[in-house]
Amino acid sequence: MSGVLFGLGLGPGDPDLVTIKAATIMREIPVIAYVTPVRSGKPCTSFARSIAEPYLIGEKEEITIAIEMLDDPTRGRQVYDEVSDKISYYLDSGRNVAVLCEGDPLLYGSFMYILDRIKDSYKVLTVPGVSSLSAAAAAANLPLVTRHQTISLIPATLSESKIRTCLLKGDSIAILKLGKNIVKIKKILSDLGRSYDAVYVERASMMNQKILSLSDAPDNAPYFSIILLTCAETE
Amino acid sequence: MSGVLFGLGLGPGDPDLVTIKAATIMREIPVIAYVTPVRSGKPCTSFARSIAEPYLIGEKEEITIAIEMLDDPTRGRQVYDEVSDKISYYLDSGRNVAVLCEGDPLLYGSFMYILDRIKDSYKVLTVPGVSSLSAAAAAANLPLVTRHQTISLIPATLSESKIRTCLLKGDSIAILKLGKNIVKIKKILSDLGRSYDAVYVERASMMNQKILSLSDAPDNAPYFSIILLTCAETE
Numbered sequence: 438m439s440g441v442l443f444g445l446g447l448g449p450g451d452p453d454l455v456t457i458k459a460a461t462i463m464r465e466i467p468v469i470a471y472v473t474p475v476r477s478g479k480p481c482t483s484f485a486r487s488i489a490e491p492y493l494i495g496e497k498e499e500i501t502i503a504i505e506m507l508d509d510p511t512r513g514r515q516v517y518d519e520v521s522d523k524i525s526y527y528l529d530s531g532r533n534v535a536v537l538c539e540g541d542p543l544l545y546g547s548f549m550y551i552l553d554r555i556k557d558s559y560k561v562l563t564v565p566g567v568s569s570l571s572a573a574a575a576a577a578n579l580p581l582v583t584r585h586q587t588i589s590l591i592p593a594t595l596s597e598s599k600i601r602t603c604l605l606k607g608d609s610i611a612i613l614k615l616g617k618n619i620v621k622i623k624k625i626l627s628d629l630g631r632s633y634d635a636v637y638v639e640r641a642s643m644m645n646q647k648i649l650s651l652s653d654a655p656d657n658a659p660y661f662s663i664i665l666l667t668c669a670e671t672e
Numbered sequence: 673m674s675g676v677l678f679g680l681g682l683g684p685g686d687p688d689l690v691t692i693k694a695a696t697i698m699r700e701i702p703v704i705a706y707v708t709p710v711r712s713g714k715p716c717t718s719f720a721r722s723i724a725e726p727y728l729i730g731e732k733e734e735i736t737i738a739i740e741m742l743d744d745p746t747r748g749r750q751v752y753d754e755v756s757d758k759i760s761y762y763l764d765s766g767r768n769v770a771v772l773c774e775g776d777p778l779l780y781g782s783f784m785y786i787l788d789r790i791k792d793s794y795k796v797l798t799v800p801g802v803s804s805l806s807a808a809a810a811a812a813n814l815p816l817v818t819r820h821q822t823i824s825l826i827p828a829t830l831s832e833s834k835i836r837t838c839l840l841k842g843d844s845i846a847i848l849k850l851g852k853n854i855v856k857i858k859k860i861l862s863d864l865g866r867s868y869d870a871v872y873v874e875r876a877s878m879m880n881q882k883i884l885s886l887s888d889a890p891d892n893a894p895y896f897s898i899i900l901l902t903c904a905e906t907e
Contacts, residue, residue, distance in 0.1 A: 444810075446806065446810075451693070453691065453693035453696070454800065455691065455692055456683065456690065456692075456802065457688045457691075457692065458686070458688035458689055460692060461688070541806040543806065543809040543810060543814065543815050543904075544809070544816050544817060545817055545818060545819075546815075549818060552813060552815070553815075556813060561813055563809070563811075564810060565803075565806035565810040565877070567681070567776075567800045567801060567802055568800075568806060570779075571681065571778065571800035571801065571803060574776075574778040574800070575679075575681075575778060575798035575799065578787060578796055579778065580781075580787070581779050582780055583784060584780075584827070585827055585830055587830075588824070588825050589823070589824040590822060592819070592821070592822070594819075594820050595820055595822075603822060606837075606841065642800070669778075
């Protein structure tokens with residue numbers, strides 16, 4: 438009988454924000470796979486594996502997903518094809534495999550590329566995780582959205598005109614994938630007169646978490662940072 | 673020294689989707705507070721407390737937040753004022769208090785009404801939880817959003833014209849707070865020719881979870897249901 442593929446959401450960074458379910462699966466699973474970012478040809482620490490570390494009991498087979506931090510879909514496709522082949526090999530041998538995912542696997546997560554390749558041939562169980570959005574709001578004690586309001590998540594990688602359009606129409610907004618794009622976002626929010634209600638949260642839930650006003654935010658924000666513009670009504 | 677108020681996200685329903693952090697706090701906390709919905713004058717089971725049940729070890733003081741299922745902000749204000757007074761009493765005596773919250777406390781959660789009343793006088797720590805959005809996507813193995821896409825969460829309680837506008841502009845959409853409003857949503861999606869790509873998920877992560885096409889969804893959906901319209905690109 439074939440093994441099962443688990444997509445495990447591990448939350449925003451604090452290992453205590455792993456769910457009981459993900460922790461239990463990690464203790465028992467024989468094979469784990471996780472992204473190892475590659476920068477300038479060198480593999481970096483896997484953030485997902487570092488969150489999982491306290492729960493990885495005993496010997497595991499490990500599959501690394503070495504992804505160059507370039508926006509090159511062709512290379513990405515090749516890596517996910519190869520990784521999916523490796524995962525299929527273990528599933529065929531009857532062993533279960535867990536893909537370790539930062540945050541929630543299906544919200545801007547790369548797990549979907551493996552899911553897409555595996556789901557028609559094997560059983561896949563996705564375990565949802567705490568998102569960086571929820572963690573950022575919790576860090577700042579900032580209600581995201583309430584009652585009859587909407588909230589939109591937008592990536593800072595979008596064009597200036599698209600971001601402007603999103604900002605003009607929504608109720609609450611969360612801007613993700615900041616990096617160097619934060620400079621563009623600062624300019625847009627300043628133009629729209631909305632800098633004052635923007636809160637910048639960096640590495641929510643981690644030891645080096647920071648909560649800053651937008652003017653104090655760096656011009657090259659880490660990937661694990663988020664800008665919140667919320668307008669929740671309390672009663 | 674005053675106690676600390678914890679806003680504990682308990683996830684979408686499966687007690688195994690509680691985080692290690694929330695479970696640890698619940699084992700030790702002396703006082704818990706939770707919403708008990710009141711229908712036709714009768715208190716119903718607290719969903720939050722039922723998720724927490726396996727983790728409530730030993731004697732606890734319990735504060736119920738009895739909320740009539742009517743959209744009456746005045747009555748809501750009075751209940752939250754009274755509950756916040758009770759919580760303050762315990763905090764003043766040096767005891768920690770946890771508000772048990774379904775899903776994530778700050779995403780359409782009523783915790784914000786207590787947070788708003790308490791945060792200027794006491795220390796508040798919010799523990800983020802797995803949202804029903806992430807749980808619905810996981811149940812259906814459906815990528816929510818990827819790369820340069822946006823996702824908007826919209827409550828079905830909005831007016832038909834507002835919902836139509838949201839649906840015309842966004843990439844991925846999740847529609848929450850369905851109830852009887854699902855009839856309106858079905859009509860709008862049918863008019864816009866988008867019924868075919870809508871997935872209905874009821875009670876994600878629970879024993880009685882259902883994943884249905886929109887045409888098979890009931891006309892009076894439970895509160896814990898969600899419609900997903902996603903357009904994630906895989907590579």
